[in-house]
Amino acid sequence: MLVTAGDPARRTGGNLYNRHMLAALRRGGVRTTTVVLHDRRDATRLGELRAPLVLIDTIAASLAAPHLGRLRTRGSEVVTLA
Known part of the structure; x- marks a missing residue:
């Protein structure tokens, strides 16, 4: 699972990187x-999600940070992309 923020359709370097990374994974x-x-x-729902691996895009890190402990408690590996 990739967690990001903003408009993923917007052409930015970070969004292009995410698209390439997700395509390679698929x-x-x-x-x-x-x-x-x-x-x-939106971020409060993160603690309820289940995924073996959660990739946090740097742009979403400040929103996601308070909820990462719950993700880890549920068994997710959490990695921040910088």
């Missing part, structure tokens, strides 16, 4: 989902 047979955070309310 080509390798890894199922991926993307969660887009728009505000703190």
Whole structure:
């Protein structure tokens, strides 16, 4: 699972990187989902999600940070992309 923020359709270097990374994972047979955070309310739902690996895009790190402990408690490995 990739957690990002803002508009993923916007052409930025970070969004292009994310698209290439997700495409490579999918080509390798890894199922991926993307969660887009728009505000703190969106971020509160993170602790309820389940995924073996959660990639946190730097742009979403400040919104996601308070909820990462719950993700880890549920068994997710959490990695921040910088």
